[in-house]
Amino acid sequence: MTGESVSEVNLNVNGQRVSRDVEDRTLLVSLLRDDLGLTGTHIGCDTSQCGACVVHVDGEPVKACSVLATQVADTTVTTIEGLADGDGLHPMQAAFKAHQGLQCGFCTPGMIMMGIAIANRHGGAVSDATIRHELEGNICRCTGYHAIVAAIGDAARQMSQSAPLAAQ
């Protein structure tokens, strides 16, 4: 190939409009991390196995390592940085803290984004079995998952009681 094909990508990221010219082969995770400095979205495997890169695109969970930035142009993207309201943690973040749903923290941004997707999809009465099934694309090497499942269940109950919060 001679010459890179470059496209303008417009997105709403965590409530801010952004516009960038990127090579067409740019992955969403590279745009977020390298161009926008949002390094909370992690890259664990780069092969869509681990879920460390999960973000929301128009409210649905997506592995940012496995989608082109151009593919999601003109959508709304929410990353882990977009959850807290100042010092006030999102209920899912607070529940991970309360239940100690993390150790090294590497998987945590993806777990929290997937946890919110699970809560949004299944509501407050979500069972542990459903949470475990829905976490199949998110790998944690530290915790053994019990505390993560407990945190997601707890936050799902809280979220269903309050009005839909940020990052729906």
Add this chain to the structure above:
Amino acid sequence: MFSTKYARANSLGDALERMRAAEDGKFLGGGQTLLATMKQRLAAPSDVIDLTKIPDLHGILVNEHDVIIGAASTHAVVADHAGIAATIPALSALAANIGDPAVRTMGTLGGVLANNDPAADYPAAALALRATIHTSSASYPADDYFTGMFDTALDEDEVIVRVSFPIPLRAAYEKFRNPASRYAICGVMVAELSDGTVRVAVTGAGADGVFRVPEMEAALSGNFAPDAARSVAVDPGDILADMHGSSEYRAHLIPVLAARAVAKAGGA
């Protein structure tokens, strides 16, 4: 990933035109398979033509006889569709168990059928339910569509537009999943169609991709019961062997999973 040029097709004609103009173009569905192969540099298309914004490839229609699903429908959309759940619940359950939620947000029916991975789930449903695959230039009965591992009747420049699944009397899918990849080590779809025909399709186990088991179909036609499925031995000769399981292991799984599927479908 090598350089590539991305374009979003806004109509079927636009997609075909862009493909004609491209040096070495590839259609893009959700990208959940294609992007991985591009990242590994196993594929290096000059152009990727995104089909997922084409209105003709969207929409799900349920009528008296068929469920007709646009090829760009994601696994999540199929899993959540009330009309499909009411008519072919086996198809909803199948879609809800593909990969993980993030894969289901992006991956599409058309992408799975075009790729024809020997371990993918939808090929078993298409074959067992006697689906018809409608493309930009033809309509293929499932029996003629799947032509081998990663091989189909499609031409390079042919787009799957929609797929119609006849509504069966009863059907169920049983999948023995690889816990790491979530793909099927073996999966069996059993269906009793509206005309009483019984069809059994197996994915994950065929050396040439998805296949039917005529002996089991015959056994189940007379007696739609788990024991009838279990009584049919499968010859390991044509069965896939890899690091996840030998041919004998997979051949053994077929009647076991078929019996479970028959039970799930209400056979007794």
